[in-house]
Amino acid sequence: MTKSNLPRLELHIPEPPSRPDTPITFDHVNRGEAGAVRRPDIAEHESNMRDLPYELIRVLDDDNLAVGPWNPMLAPETLIKGLRAMVLSRAFDDRLFRAHRQGKTSFYMKSTGEEAISAAQSLALDKGDMFFPTYRALAWLHARNYPLTTLCNQIFSNAEDPLAGKQLPILMSARAYDFYSISGNLGVRFVHAVGWAMASAYKNDTKISLAYVGDGTTAEGDFHEAMTFAAAYRAPTILCVTNNQYAISSFAGFAAPERLPFAAKALAYGFPGIKVDGNDFLAVWGATQWAAERARTNNGPTLIEFYTYRAEGHSTSDDPGRYRPKHEAEHWPLGDPVERLRDHLIAIGAWDMDRHAAMEGETKEQVKVAAKEAEAIGTLGQSKPPIEEMFEDVFAEKDWRLKEQLRELKARRAARAETQGGAGA
Amino acid sequence: MTETKKMNMIQALNSALDVMMTQDEDVLVFGEDVGYFGGVFRVTEGLQAKHGLKRCFDAPLTEGGIIGSAIGMAAYGLKPVPEIQFADYILPAYDQLVSEAARLRYRSNGEFSSPVTVRTPYGGGIFGGQTHSQSPEAIFAHVTGLKTVIPSNPYDAKGLLIASIECDDPVIFLEPKRLYNGPFYGRPDEELKTWANSGLATAEVPVGHYEVPLGRAALVREGSEVTVLAYGTMVHVAAAGIAESGVDAELIDLRSIVPLDIDAITASVRKTGRCVILHEASRFGGFGGELSALVQERCFDYLRAPIERVAGYDMPYPHAFEWDYFPGPIRLAEALLNAVEYR
Numbered sequence: 018m019t020k021s022n023l024p025r026l027e028l029h030i031p032e033p034p035s036r037p038d039t040p041i042t043f044d045h046v047n048r049g050e051a052g053a054v055r056r057p058d059i060a061e062h063e064s065n066m067r068d069l070p071y072e073l074i075r076v077l078d079d080d081n082l083a084v085g086p087w088n089p090m091l092a093p094e095t096l097i098k099g100l101r102a103m104v105l106s107r108a109f110d111d112r113l114f115r116a117h118r119q120g121k122t123s124f125y126m127k128s129t130g131e132e133a134i135s136a137a138q139s140l141a142l143d144k145g146d147m148f149f150p151t152y153r154a155l156a157w158l159h160a161r162n163y164p165l166t167t168l169c170n171q172i173f174s175n176a177e178d179p180l181a182g183k184q185l186p187i188l189m190s191a192r193a194y195d196f197y198s199i200s201g202n203l204g205v206r207f208v209h210a211v212g213w214a215m216a217s218a219y220k221n222d223t224k225i226s227l228a229y230v231g232d233g234t235t236a237e238g239d240f241h242e243a244m245t246f247a248a249a250y251r252a253p254t255i256l257c258v259t260n261n262q263y264a265i266s267s268f269a270g271f272a273a274p275e276r277l278p279f280a281a282k283a284l285a286y287g288f289p290g291i292k293v294d295g296n297d298f299l300a301v302w303g304a305t306q307w308a309a310e311r312a313r314t315n316n317g318p319t320l321i322e323f324y325t326y327r328a329e330g331h332s333t334s335d336d337p338g339r340y341r342p343k344h345e346a347e348h349w350p351l352g353d354p355v356e357r358l359r360d361h362l363i364a365i366g367a368w369d370m371d372r373h374a375a376m377e378g379e380t381k382e383q384v385k386v387a388a389k390e391a392e393a394i395g396t397l398g399q400s401k402p403p404i405e406e407m408f409e410d411v412f413a414e415k416d417w418r419l420k421e422q423l424r425e426l427k428a429r430r431a432a433r434a435e436t437q438g439g440a441g442a
Numbered sequence: 443m444t445e446t447k448k449m450n451m452i453q454a455l456n457s458a459l460d461v462m463m464t465q466d467e468d469v470l471v472f473g474e475d476v477g478y479f480g481g482v483f484r485v486t487e488g489l490q491a492k493h494g495l496k497r498c499f500d501a502p503l504t505e506g507g508i509i510g511s512a513i514g515m516a517a518y519g520l521k522p523v524p525e526i527q528f529a530d531y532i533l534p535a536y537d538q539l540v541s542e543a544a545r546l547r548y549r550s551n552g553e554f555s556s557p558v559t560v561r562t563p564y565g566g567g568i569f570g571g572q573t574h575s576q577s578p579e580a581i582f583a584h585v586t587g588l589k590t591v592i593p594s595n596p597y598d599a600k601g602l603l604i605a606s607i608e609c610d611d612p613v614i615f616l617e618p619k620r621l622y623n624g625p626f627y628g629r630p631d632e633e634l635k636t637w638a639n640s641g642l643a644t645a646e647v648p649v650g651h652y653e654v655p656l657g658r659a660a661l662v663r664e665g666s667e668v669t670v671l672a673y674g675t676m677v678h679v680a681a682a683g684i685a686e687s688g689v690d691a692e693l694i695d696l697r698s699i700v701p702l703d704i705d706a707i708t709a710s711v712r713k714t715g716r717c718v719i720l721h722e723a724s725r726f727g728g729f730g731g732e733l734s735a736l737v738q739e740r741c742f743d744y745l746r747a748p749i750e751r752v753a754g755y756d757m758p759y760p761h762a763f764e765w766d767y768f769p770g771p772i773r774l775a776e777a778l779l780n781a782v783e784y785r
Contacts (some may be wrong), residue, residue: 030496031500123571123761124571174761182762183762184761185571185574201571201572201574202530202531202533203503203531233503237505264503265475267474267500267502271501272502272503397569397762401763407757407763418726419757422755429772429773
């Protein structure tokens, strides 16, 4: 028993600011001021940048104009390209999410609200720089015009699935698009990005790497291992925390108690961390450019926290109304990334609502055509890659076990096709 | 009269946790999304509201952290029941389980122990792909000091979970997620039954406290020609396969693979003279290999046919080929006929 003159200990359990039955509050969000944060020289020593994680880097101000030192000064055509990738990503998400409800795929996850991050980075980085994504980053592929029908084929796990039925829908791999293979486990690839960057440095190459984890995943050991390695070997990598406020139902306060910025975690490892408005296409681009220049000039890694909001559920298996207020997304203090870039383009006279509506209609149609093409090949269970694929790529060469098992499976199929006209085992 | 209720496996597990939390304030539940939300499979639904924030709470996304802290709590004297959201995610905690939970008692000569019950949904049949479908029981069974429990129905789920929490050793409690809402006979095109309309007596679950002891297998079906050893989802697939084959097979649900009911296995195989082992995990190095060796060592003189193993193929769980991979009733029936027709 505790001695009576000592205070009794209390177990602390973090709790979010809002629940479905309480008022929506974002009082803890400090929007800062667009253009107000300094942009240090890329060769600046990390000890002179320790204030940065506590500021929010923004470029787009409340009048939709681009201001401050992080403005990447992009041509309107480039901005329109980025906008298109985001609008396309949203149209794609909308249709494929509904496809799940219609039984055409086993699983889907939307990126709604987070499109600016991977769209801007896809365009800002060079061909050959490798991206180690999470599952909410398909806008990277959309920005680089990955064929939509092929993407639908993967999501429908049909005969033309580019991953031959071996992986869950949207856990893509697209090496030709610098898009590393995603697994369903969290954080594991963060370290791969560091190793990849170390290899590039070892070979005196010029390529850098980029990796994402979510806010929740910063709790995994992999995150800390990646940070340690990146710092020790000064790896040419950009490590990003896409802080969308939620790990399924758990608010970000579990991984960052007392609202400490995730960007600040970099300080303890000895390299700079910056916190960036993830719903601001221009800020994402500007920050990425800065971190990329640092990496390319042997100034080492950067941790970027992209401050954003997961506007939809975690996946097709989730129901966010059970743990957060229903209309919370509409109140996110940093707005919607598509609308903000659209309004910026309008503000500089390079865009208008009619052209925007036309872009929405056109991307929607493009997705529809692609989905129909993929559906014609087949949806989940109606069409599959050849059965041999199931046994391929376990090893570089099949061993006796796999050869025997394939033979057994084929013999059973043949026998059953003869007697009952059906497969299945 | 014991009061009973029709429950699915989720409700039965929830009831087990509720009963134990009510009975013992040292029992606490935590894990990813288990608190306010009630878990992605709803097993912990309502427990936070009923027992309070400090007895059922969310955890950061770190399986090593969840299990490691649970071990520390258990060493203090609590009875933590952490959840790992999918068994596929448990591997970052493998060091904590193997090097710590399993050996704490041994290396401290009994000074410390680690009575942690790790609940985790496992197994396929839900189109979960490589990372929401695996059956990792063999990698736990191989570790001395860990118990590995796998229920196949609501009644056993509740009784075994209570026994696991009350047990002084660390327990890996694998929940066959395909069975959460109803039995599954390995035929994906068949109309699904809920536990309530399954006609199975095991859906009738006492509302209060009871135990199903660890290490005692259940005789699901008596038979004379061949013994089928199965656990989890495969118990129901085995029942379907036996019916399909027309063979008079004896079906044993192991319920826990550590401790293992070696007496039930030996007695049955000595009676039938044949043995078929069924598991969903891939075949090579699977738990079926251990079962096969034990049967061979203890029943050699009684065996009239080679022991057969029916299992998943030796590859990562292949998303689109789920039903080609899944060892279903047809494959079991083939093995049963092989066994009885062996000359």
